[in-house]
Amino acid sequence: xxxxxxxxxxxxxxxxxxxxxxxxxxxxxxxxxxxxxxxxxxxxxxxxxxxxxxxxxxxxxxxxxxxxxxxxxxxxxxxxxxxxxxxxxxxxxxxxxxxxxxxxxxxxxxxxx
Amino acid sequence: xxxxxxxxxxxxxxxxxxxxxxxxxxxxxxxxxxxxxxxxxxxxxxxxxxxxxxxxxxxxxxxxxxxxxxxxxxxxxxxxxxxxxxxxxxxxxxxxxxxxxxxxxxxxxxx
Numbered sequence: 001x002x003x004x005x006x007x008x009x010x011x012x013x014x015x016x017x018x019x020x021x022x023x024x025x026x027x028x029x030x031x032x033x034x035x036x037x038x039x040x041x042x043x044x045x046x047x048x049x050x051x052x053x054x055x056x057x058x059x060x061x062x063x064x065x066x067x068x069x070x071x072x073x074x075x076x077x078x079x080x081x082x083x084x085x086x087x088x089x090x091x092x093x094x095x096x097x098x099x100x101x102x103x104x105x106x107x108x109x110x111x112x113x
Numbered sequence: 114x115x116x117x118x119x120x121x122x123x124x125x126x127x128x129x130x131x132x133x134x135x136x137x138x139x140x141x142x143x144x145x146x147x148x149x150x151x152x153x154x155x156x157x158x159x160x161x162x163x164x165x166x167x168x169x170x171x172x173x174x175x176x177x178x179x180x181x182x183x184x185x186x187x188x189x190x191x192x193x194x195x196x197x198x199x200x201x202x203x204x205x206x207x208x209x210x211x212x213x214x215x216x217x218x219x220x221x222x223x224x
Contacts, residue, residue, distance in 0.1 A: 031210065042216035043157070043201065050210065058211070090156055099164065099205070101147045102212060104156035 002027045006091050006105035013081055013112055021076045021108050023091030029103075030096040032074040033058070034066065036087040037107075043090070049074055050096075081112045116140060117204050119215035126196075126222050132189040134200050134218050139183065142207030146178055148187045149201040151217065157201055161187070192222045 004025045013019055025032065033048035035058075045058030049068040063085055065077040074093075078085060088109050092102035119136050126132040138146075145164050149157035163169045163176040163185070175188040185204075189196055202215040 033212070035214075040216070043214040045211065045213070048211070099145050099162065101149075101159045101162050101203075102157075104158070107154075107156050 002103070004091055004093050004103050004105035006089075006108050008108060009106060010109050011111070013110070015082055015112055016080050019078050019081060019110075021078075021089060021091075021110070023074045023076065023105060024072050025074075025091075025093040025103070026072065027093060027095075027103065028071065029093035030071070031094040032068065033092045033094075033102065034064070034074070034076050035090045035092065036060065037090065038087050046076070046089075081110075083112050086110060086112050116206070116213045117202055117215040119200075119202050119218045121216055122219040122221075124218055124220045126189075126192045126220060128192060128194060128222055128224050130192055132192050132196065132220055132222070134187040134189075134202075134220070136185045136187075136202030136215050137183055138185070138202075138204045138213075140204065140206045141180075141183065143204045144207060145205040146176070146185045147203040147205075147212075148174075148176055148185075149203060149214075151199045151201055153199075160200075189220075192220075194222050194224065196220060197222045 034046040035043045047066040049055045091105040094102045148160045151157045161176045163178045173190045177186045199217040201217045
């Protein structure tokens, strides 16, 4: 089944403890992206990658890192999480021709206390 | 001004009626436009994409694009209870292959 897989689905952590949210797609998509979704603010892009070793900042990149060493994987790293990073996170992927739209993962609900 | 704007709703629609959703965007160079549906706590799923001025129909859904007015709409005909969800408008901007989302319109279909 073609899909984008995120792990974990739920995560509660403490301020300052480094964490990684994994994202993997099995559709051989070139384009991958991370979004966060907050009430009243909608979906905001954190980082995106147009191919292996090519990443760029989205609208809200502060406090996040990404890497794209393999085509299928695009992990999101929070080096020192803070409470304002409590949010619902989505990974998404698309073919090179983004005209076909994104396929989203199931989401990761992160709580930082 | 937000890049992609939608009325947050809720838009209350009787079962069987037509729901009409609107979206405006600011980047005139935007290439493609999408409507996503998102159920509470779930991920967005693509309903329709539209690239050319005019209407595009897919089952009970019709997307309309007016580039001159920088306006997109979605019509849901014969609304069903299962159509109750948040509908997100998304715009592929000209620069950087960036997909920007509106805040979403919550639709409630009532029996």
